[in-house]
Amino acid sequence: MIKLIASDLDGTLIGSDFRFRPRTLQALHAAANAGVRIVFVTGRPLRWMEPVLAQLGQEWNGENSFAFCSNGAVTYDIARSQAVATRTMSGSEVQALHTDLEEAFPGALYIAETLEHVYVQGTYEPHVQEDTSKMVKGPLSQILAPRAEVVKYLLFQGGAVPSNLLAQVQEVVGERASATRSAPYQPLVEVAQRGLNKGRVLADFAQSLGIAPDEVAAFGDMPNDFEMLDWAGHGYVMASGLPELKDRVGRICPGFEEDGVAQTIERMLTEREGRQA
Missing domain, CATH: 3.30.1240.10 (Hypothetical Protein, Haloacid Dehalogenase-like Hydrolase; Chain: A; domain 2)
Structure with a gap:
């Protein structure tokens, strides 16, 4: 059962207009409200995050979510609106x-x-x-x-x-x-920092919560996502992602324009509900 969803932002959850598509935003809310932890794992610096996180709305379940910025160099607690760790x-x-x-x-x-x-x-x-x-x-x-x-x-x-x-x-x-x-x-x-990548930070975070790799779904589209997608038990490259990454990872979900992350989360939530029934 998926307990944690980790996703890149640009090209994966948000487009060239820096906005979430409605279906994607709805799927993220549904997952967070179901108790799934959400982490945004991005190359974006923290100073570029406010316009993105503001789109989540006041009803966002921030207690279950963090943002790892600058490829994991900064951990940002969304509920507390502050950086809580750095790797510099x-x-x-x-x-x-x-x-x-x-x-x-x-x-x-x-x-x-x-x-x-x-x-x-x-x-x-x-x-x-x-x-x-x-x-x-x-x-x-x-x-x-x-x-x-x-x-x-x-x-x-x-x-x-x-x-x-x-x-x-x-x-x-x-x-x-x-x-x-x-x-x-x-x-x-x-x-x-030496040895720093999205996968290392995600693995440390999941371990601190007692979450195993096979309980993690991850999404990305670029080379800086590889370690994260490789570590997660359910790592997906966007069909709209870089060909070399798709070749390395193998598991593909529909592209950004098809709300690929949303489609996959919806399926996971349906399977989760089935197991809990």
């Missing part, structure tokens, strides 16, 4: 990585995010949901303090092939940190 890199660790990556990718855009600030080196067009008041611009070697607690460090190399860029960054970074990508066709790589 120090500014000095990021500076060491930055020195090597800047040599390999001169002229790239570099961003280091903390909960308080966004440090930007290079030409950057703010996201539509960006809080620009938190932005600090300049060479990271000068503006990022050694003791800063960095939740995510990003590299954008215009014109690069996304999959190739990821492989190249991983080669430079080595075992010092984790590197992945979550934007389907953008040459953007996200670097985080």
Whole structure:
């Protein structure tokens, strides 16, 4: 029986307009009200979450839900409206990585995010949901303090092939940190604490609640979702997801435009009710 549902957001639960589709929202409410824990596991930083979570409405069963932001670097308690845990890199660790990556990718855009600030080196067009008041611009070697607690460090190399860029960054970074990508066709790589990924954070969270992998359903569409989908007993790639992820995971649910997550949750709830009858 499914006790926990973990899902990516962009491309999985919300579309390019950053909104939930009505059927998906209804299915999430039904699952939460049935006592299933809901966790949103996303590459989005915490500062982009308020417009998304606001769509859940005041009737949302927040006691059963959390958001793991920045690929798991930040745990956000939805009921308490606050970050309750972080998994960070120090500014000095990021500076060491930055020195090597800047040599390999001169002229790239570099961003280091903390909960308080966004440090930007290079030409950057703010996201539509960006809080620009938190932005600090300049060479990271000068503006990022050694003791800063960095939740995510990003590299954008215009014109690069996304999959190739990821492989190249991983080669430079080595075992010092984790590197992945979550934007389907953008040459953007996200670097985080060594060993950190969505699957590790989800596994730790489930274990703390006594929930086994076969009691977890997970949904995603991009490479940064792989470890989560691989760990969950019921891990689904969206049919609209990246082909390479579908090949790796194998279990597919209908795409975003078909309300694939909603369809799967509805089926799971029906099966759950049948077992409880």
